[in-house]
Amino acid sequence: MLLDCSKVKLASPKEVKTVTGFEVGSVPMVGLDLPCVLDKSHFKYDFVYGGTGKATCTLKIEPQALQELNHVVAILES
Numbered sequence: 001m002l003l004d005c006s007k008v009k010l011a012s013p014k015e016v017k018t019v020t021g022f023e024v025g026s027v028p029m030v031g032l033d034l035p036c037v038l039d040k041s042h043f044k045y046d047f048v049y050g051g052t053g054k055a056t057c058t059l060k061i062e063p064q065a066l067q068e069l070n071h072v073v074a075i076l077e078s
Contacts, residue, residue: 028053029066036070038063040077 013024019034020027029050042048042063052059067075 022051022053023055025051026053026055027051029059029061030069032070034071035073036066037074037076038067038070038072040075042066 047060
């Protein structure tokens, strides 16, 4: 098994806070020491947008940079 688990689901808001230290909607797209799964469809865009760790800021980043800056364990086919 790639992720060493038998079931994959979205985390609850409480689980997100416990594991990352951030509230849902503010989780940074880079800088967490967690395995990351990317969706291949993101690579058709020049940039993607997401969390920075601050609720009032958004990160604009190239999908290739997300792959390079994170511990990517899988890329999902859409």
